[in-house]
Amino acid sequence: QKEVEQNSGPLSVPEGAIASLNCTYSDRVSQSFFWYRQYSGKSPELIMSIYSNGDKEDGRFTAQLNKASQYVSLLIRDSQPSDSATYLCAVKHNFNKFYFGSGTKLNVKP
């Protein structure tokens, strides 16, 4: 079983719609969770971090965490073509190790 699992996609949404990206993790003691955006050929860029159960909003992005279900999600409101990228979910374990999912590719159609 992988430490962090994501649907590889591609997830296609029309411009202006809400994109919903999901991630599950296996280690119950994990405390820190992150979403990164990676454009083709570029390095990952941090979008959101979340540490407590519930929602965290930053502009058009909302991260949601449910530790009981070991589930993290990222909502992108008013999706734009520039949001088209691969989104990586990351979980921080003990001893400062991070585990990454394989990423979900998002296509936002104009």
Added chain:
Amino acid sequence: DGGITQSPKYLFRKEGQNVTLSCEQNLNHDAMYWYRQDPGQGLRLIYYSQIVNDFQKGDIAEGYSVSREKKESFPLTVTSAQKNPTAFYLCASSSRTGGGDEQFFGPGTRLTVL
């Protein structure tokens, strides 16, 4: 400007050669990391270091070596023992503890074996 720099951006290696990838950060972060990314795949941890003069193997350390002689520098050597080194190599850093423990990435080095 605070950040992480990696060099070179592109690197070509002949069979049997060792090559060293540079990673420098001026974020005053204690922890530094090396990841490998293959096309269409996620990041796999090669080595990480939480403090100067100390480092630990990640999930795919075979064929790689690192050093951490200074807080701001964490070079990665890809040795000839690494049989399939063509990949995108990413260096990252983070604070060790507490809130604000996000991990930030450098721009990456793309290594190709000729």
